[in-house]
Amino acid sequence: MTTRREQTSNESRELILNAAAELFAEKGYRQTTFHDVARRSGISRGSIPWHFGGKEGLLLAVLERSVARVRDGLAAVPETGDPGFEPFDQGVGALFALPTTKLFVTLLVEALEPGSPVRDRYVEIHEALRDHCRRWLERLPLPPGLPAEALAVALVGAGIGVHQQWLLAPERVDHAEALAALRALVAALLPPRATDRGAG
Numbered sequence: 001m002t003t004r005r006e007q008t009s010n011e012s013r014e015l016i017l018n019a020a021a022e023l024f025a026e027k028g029y030r031q032t033t034f035h036d037v038a039r040r041s042g043i044s045r046g047s048i049p050w051h052f053g054g055k056e057g058l059l060l061a062v063l064e065r066s067v068a069r070v071r072d073g074l075a076a077v078p079e080t081g082d083p084g085f086e087p088f089d090q091g092v093g094a095l096f097a098l099p100t101t102k103l104f105v106t107l108l109v110e111a112l113e114p115g116s117p118v119r120d121r122y123v124e125i126h127e128a129l130r131d132h133c134r135r136w137l138e139r140l141p142l143p144p145g146l147p148a149e150a151l152a153v154a155l156v157g158a159g160i161g162v163h164q165q166w167l168l169a170p171e172r173v174d175h176a177e178a179l180a181a182l183r184a185l186v187a188a189l190l191p192p193r194a195t196d197r198g199a200g
Helices: 006-029 034-042 047-052 057-077 086-092 102-105 106-111 119-137 148-168 175-189 191-197
Strands: none
Touching: 006 034, 006 047, 006 057, 034 047, 034 119, 047 057, 057 102, 057 119, 086 175, 102 106, 102 148, 102 191, 119 148, 148 175
């Protein structure tokens, strides 16, 4: 049974994580300070290292929670029966709707740095999305010579790239139209019957 003290501690931890995720997405990891997180969360500055040890520990906790949410969302998609385009919408399509996607895009440069503590988390996120798309594509009648794994890499890359462009210039990039274009490209690869099934 959770005590009141443990409940309060967990609530404080969540407030800190929410504030840090927002700030990392808005300002970037390097520009965000404990003072910023404390002010945004309403939790004292001294509580942050008590919960997470340091700034790197806070960053890893934010990303671990985000990875878990991505995996939970993908796990909710049925993997049996007629796949249609629902797995696409909840996989690649979800990139445009996830509140954590801006965080992933903002921290990408950090992940590419040599020895980055967040590189492994990014590998996990991309791997989860690729696996989800691959499992869906393997259930579709793809043309011979077009591996589901390679197409999954292309779809996830397109989804991430479109989102980056939209974040940089939302007035110039329509992410809904881009998603529809990706769907149409996949549908064009399939026999008419499969395409009709995915359009419903």
